[in-house]
Amino acid sequence: MKTTIVASNSPITVVGGGQVGPDDLKDALQLAPMCVAVDGGANLAVAQGVEIAALVGDFDSVTSETLSRIPSARQFKLAEQETTDFDKALRSVAAPLIVAVGFSGGRVDHQLAALSSLARHPHQRCLLIAGTQLIFLAPPNITLPTRAGDVVSVYPLAAVRGQSRGLEWPLDGLELSPLGRLGTSNRATGALTLSMDRPAALLMVPRDLMQQVAQALLRPDAAGWPALAE
Template sequence: MRSTRVQTVACQLLPVSSEDDGLRTWHPDQVLTYLGAPVETPYACVLLNRPVSGREEQALRLWNGASLRVAVDGGTNVLRALVQSEDARKQPRPALPDVITGDFDSITEETRHFFEQCEFVHTPDQDETDFTKALRVVAERAGGVRWVMAVVDTSGRLDQIMANVNTLFTAARLLSVPVFQVACDSLSWLLAAGRHVIRLPAELRRSWCSLVPVGGPATDVSTSGLQWNLAGDDMRFGQLISTSNRPVADTVTVTTSHPLLFSMEIP
């Protein structure tokens, strides 16, 4: 019965399904729309202030395929550059954002004028990052979206990278759908406490993946399908974390007492 339900969910293009016994099954290939699979299920795309040089086609497919598009402060400058690039004629033109949010300390006046026909939502609260505040906007407008894809950066300022990871924890309180972070070479999301199955087609069984207990210690962590599996191990900073691991099967399983950040290489 379990395998039958998983197959049905895959046909509906859902990135994660939950079984009656608490098992969660993840299909990361279904959130990477640029892999070529048709996307019929609505999702939201949040564009942060990060470079997309060399990944323009992938970023545009993620952006244009979304049913709700949110440009966040300086990310709107990135979108404007994509619209005005010389290569814009060679690929689908970027869709306009449904809403532009942030404290607006990074967006330029030229960009604000360029997108003046779009809706702007000022979120000045400095107790939260623009990314977190953007997810609050998504929560208000999400409708039937089934996941959120955030285009982020995993190089450059370490504080911003850690703030983005922190937002994944906050997102669990703001939204009832999963939030994925896609960077130039990686896809990341939180595995909550419990049991997980991650389905990895051949194009996603690449050179590395990781399991990191970012939010605090995780105990009794067990895995299968990895080159270096865990067997009831405790994970915490200063002791054991799992980086530079790699998937060796089309199914990876993870059981954990507390949330783990799962990251993997993407094409």
Template sequence: MRPDPGTGSAVVTVVAGGNPPTPAEIARLPANPVIVAADAGLNHALAAGLTVAVAVGDMDSVATEALSAAERAGTRIEHHPMDKDRTDLELALELATRLADRVIVIGGGGGRLDHLIGNLVVLASPTWAGVAIEAWQDGARALVVRGQRTLEVEPGATVSLFALGGPARVTTTGLIWPLDNEVLEPLTSRGVSNRATTSCPTVSVTEGVILAVMP
């Protein structure tokens, strides 16, 4: 099972489009974060005062002033055609997961429902199964769980577990309705609105993949 990333792990932050990240989310980022911006995420990153290492996407939603400022600052621009098979976030994740063993996606909530669903589903792609990925969106956190992960929540916090791509065999600790080596099926609501009974409950997955959402 993949352990939680240690304090020495490389971390890359992907700033997505949609709603901009909140000041609280920016403040929680690791010190001197390595930033990859996905298309309109470049607007959000520069507005938050972040230094962007790479901007990737078709750039159709990037303000002209933001693109010029990024180029002047030395940001690498990876420009893709508008007619493509992958979203800008997927392109950014492909880059970020080559650079780090932990990726934090901020922004990306709000806006179009299809974009929101696509952004969450792509997080669990087997392409980056070796990387610990989480998303912070609209005040909520979503963690992809393969192996074991600790959830940084306090007692009483809501935790929802969703199996993605097929059934998942799950064991939990510190939740009011535990799972003990049980199969959580996709396309059901069984894992919705569980609750933490202790700080830092754990979720262990021995088969499949889980998205743990903490609103």
């Protein structure tokens, strides 16, 4: 069940307890100054002096010291174990854009679960910072200012079709599938225009395009997919 805990008309940063690069949280907060912590991500946020608007999760990896520094009114314990803490956060936040850090690196199963959560919540525009890459669910239509030679991957989570302009190997007429043809390690020939027929493809682009990608996701022509039925 979806219950909105934090709502904002501006982008929100969601920080998790996975591996976080030295500039990840700072870069995210420059785009999305309000911070929601997911479980152990609160330890990092508090250590860096970041004000936490809300803490969600099962709290199994939050230290007692961290909890003592977050007002109880901002603590939302969601104890059910059927979904991940990142999934809980995506259910709990309403914002035009979510910038997520601390959900890549470390355990591969955690990374895969985070990527699946992007597809489970297709109505959310969520930009995941993952090392040198940005990962997000490809919206129905998007235009990005990629540069010639930029590595662009379109990874299918299910059978999906799309059309593209600005890729060395176009997607037109192809079906991508996790058990068939993949769209990884493509290259941009310039600005990229992409359209997909369903919310089942992850788009991966260079991290240094973060500001431009965020702006593109916020444009009306990049409107997200409808929410999945409960």
